[in-house]
Amino acid sequence: MDVSELQSMAKQERDRQKPHRILCCTAAGCLSSGAAKVKARLEEEVNIAGLTQAAEVCSVGCLRFCGHGPLVAVVPDGLLYEQVTPENALSIITALQGKATEAILTDPHHPFLTHQMPIVLENSGKINPERIEEYIAVGGYQSLHQALLEMTPADVVTEISRSGLRGRGGGGYPTGLKWATVAKMPTGQKYVVCNADEGDPGAFMDRSVLESDPHRVLEGMAIAGYAIGAHHGFIYVRAEYPLAIQHLQTAIHQAKHYGLLGSQIFDSPFDFKIDIRIGAGAFVCGEETALIHSIEGGRGTPRPRPPYPAEAGLWQCPTLINNVETFANIVPIIRQGADWYASIGTEKSKGTKVFALTGKVNHAGLIEVPMGTTVRQIVEVMGGGVPDGGTVKSVQTGGPSGGCIPAAELDTPVDYESLLKLGTMMGSGGMIVMDDQTNMVQIAQFYMDFCRSESCGKCIPCRAGTVQLHQLLSKFVNREATLADLEHLEALCHMVQNTSLCGLGISAPNPVLSTLRYFRQEYLDLIDQGQKSLHQPRVELGR
Template sequence: MEQSIYRSHILVCGGTGCVSSGCKEAQDALKEELAKHDLASEIKIVETGCHGFCEKGPIMIFYPEGVFYCEIKPEDMPELVEEHILKGRIVERLLYTEPTTDKNIPAYQDIDFYKKQERLVLTNCGHMDPESIEEYIATGGYEAVGKALTEMTSQEVIDEVKEAGLRGRGGGGFPTGLKWQFAKDTESDKKYIICNADEGDPGAFMDRSLLEGDPHRIIEGMIIGGYAIGADEGYVYVRAEYPLAIKRLQKAIDQAEEYGLLGEDLFGSGFNFDLHIKAGAGAFVCGEETALMNSIEGKRGMPRPRPPFPAQKGLWGKPSNINNVESYANVPNIIRDGAQAYKEIGTEGSKGTKVFALTGKINNTGLAEVPMGITMREIIYDIGGGISDGKKFKAVQIGGPSGGCLPENLLDLPVDYDSLIEVGAMMGSGGLVVMDEDTCMVGVARFFLDFTQSESCGKCTPCREGTKRMLEILNRITSGEGRDGDIEMLERLAENIKATSLCGLGQTAPNPVLSTLKYFRDEYEAHIYDGKCPAGECEDLAGAYVIDEDACIGCTKCARVCPVEAISGEVKEVHVIDEDTCIACGACEPECPVNAISQG
């Protein structure tokens, strides 16, 4: 029988990010080292879900001290065991280093990345074994579903979710309780509840981390949702590219069935509920709820005209409710602790927290859960640690391909559903990409439009053809062939696509273009009328480099790194760059010790 009392616990992050950076190998080396010192029965190793600080993986936290070690390798294990476990000394070189102060921070809770977070849905992620139903129950798991089924009517459950003010975390922010009410009020002999775990936004991994780190929370939220609307069967639609999430979710379903938490007569209430996993084929459009239902039915993932809405006629023609992973993950907290406790977090129109995937030109990339109403500045500078390499902030893309790019003067904007819509962006599923001064905003718009155009299902003409025409114009502009009138044409096409596309994905596809035109119009004009890319990213518009004669000291460093020998000059004499030979590769600029080189 496994010993249940240990003098120490070591939590090893087992999320996809840490797995890909070698956590399994480090964990094996740790077990081997503990065995050498006869410590295997005294120290328990727990493989957890994602801690959120993915770029610092593999991550281990040593308890009871709570020391956070990051970027560990198998060869570090002898030192960790010898110094930390046997001698009680912290291994400084494996601690997290603050990017702005170079200060080592031992305690998990003292790291800036975590300090301003408020973890509700991520509360268990990184702190328990996601493959153990016993650990989930020990943290209060399944108390909410027990309360709902034995103490509340289905309408009381819906009323509590309405009162809490929970809005859908998948993108549009529609009130969850109202959505449930529509499905409940539709009469039918069969209903379905569906979890949309098909996050296709570039750089987004919120749903994956929740399913990997706390799968029972999503199951519990879906059981409560099923009870509320009168559904006895549910589906979790997961991207096939998430094998670890699928594995852990299936194990959680099996455990819940074994414990009588799925199946027939749950908690003696007479309510039956079964849950299945459907692995998606990876099409971005399957994140749209009607296309997702088509995919579950074995059809091509293409949107359906609405009305009828899924609450009236959904999966296999039956009333259905669809929410995303994060939406369901909020439900147990609301039912267990009450709507009033949930309402204390967030703003008037946006209650609770939101999980964001921080990526791009930022020091601390990873997964962060923050209270609604926090400013973008706090997310980027206090949690994200500021812009990497000492560069200046330029813009932040929020909401993925359906969202918008916001400039520096909007950094103090409160992050909630309504304020983002007002400035031409949207919450989306939670992707947040930070860009620095060297980012071309026309190129950013082209990148996102290229993604949505290639992912268009092709069913409706506005999305299929309209996004293609917009992309052709953006390709022209970034290749130095922009024309007078291109900006106006982009705006007309964008408005038409938004007004006439069949589904929400097509309707929001032009948002990155419209937001960059709104806040960075001068960059479009520079590309078209001046033949220049202000950021120097567009190769066809990159001018040759020049050397400031007054600043050059003739050190020859630039000439030595030029791959095409475009730089001439003798030692201690002014150097010159031949514009006809220069390929604008930029190799010379960082080599100059006096900053005498710039792009013309």
């Protein structure tokens, strides 16, 4: 394939598309609330109404307003319907002909939608993720063409470095620097790995990207392969994401079919192939060295670093590992330039970040906002605050590795440094809102339970320490703890944090330390209640 063929394919697809497109979200969230039936019914009604020339029903990826699914959008009319049922289908179709609709229309000026800045999600909810033609119609694979034929590998690395993009998996390591490190390793076998083992409770950003726009990730990986001199890429995706896996398989198959992956892409000397590896359900495999062992066919356990994967990764070869969202940012940076990207966000955190907004919030779903947006704006303006008049007590970010942002700090801008200063972290993008009914000690206990069962068991502090931490937290929740236990808890947290082998153990105490920092009184209250009720029957705690 060459660029003229790519453009003619794009034109053909645009010409093929009907004047009205009824876009049904069939990503995992809406699918689980009945989107498949809605879509079937819509297709039926279009046929019955004889509108097959004027309108078409398409499957698309995430339309963001996940808490209000199933969602249906109509373009170019600019309508978004929420909580659609098969019974609403007819009235959505008749509305095309100008009649009033019975289905629930979402306010197009809703702050949840208007405050978003879609870069990673620019195609999400607009194209059918299972048709490469639609991706090409919106400019897909042109960035790869541009990189391969108009730029040297060094140019690509420079462009990514200048954009200021940082790893979206949580750590925030400068992506350009990582690429440059792998690129500078001696020529030979190198690998590109996409980490799609998203496992934080409540996080679904990467799943949405893979389900909604898989080609974007493939294109980003191919550009990375060109930049660092790799010809083979792996996507390590968790088995719990069957739809994402299916869409990736389809996408790889289609890209190969059109010569956009494989040998001599765009008639250049560059070859690149991508294979999928499916995780077997271990959270620790999101840690890069454990992920490498898992791809190699071994047990998913981490090893000490250095050597870092950039030097000795898959089968001891230099390996570039980036997260899904990081790869999804590559295409727009190549297309629109590093200066454009660097103009978005804050001084040290550039671009946008996708968050999965969940918990006690009126509007749950997927959001993409520029770095530097305040937590308050995300939770209270976009998310619409806590339902039933409750108040926000805390916002949890970073999953089991992160911590809590207390209500008093809601005006903190979302960027890597500001969140670290609060004792939490950006993480991969889970954002869980907790209301004033939430018991923070129980939250810490929940996360410790998660870490305990996800510990690989290799190093002692994580294997045995998380068990003891969980038991100590349970003592608090059961009101059996004493002040000595509090001291013990803190000492053990610091020990596990400072001595564990990998990131899982190092960060496992974070939810405890964070809740101790902002909600210490709750721990003390539980001790106090326990002392007072020593001779009274036990009462169930909280909700």
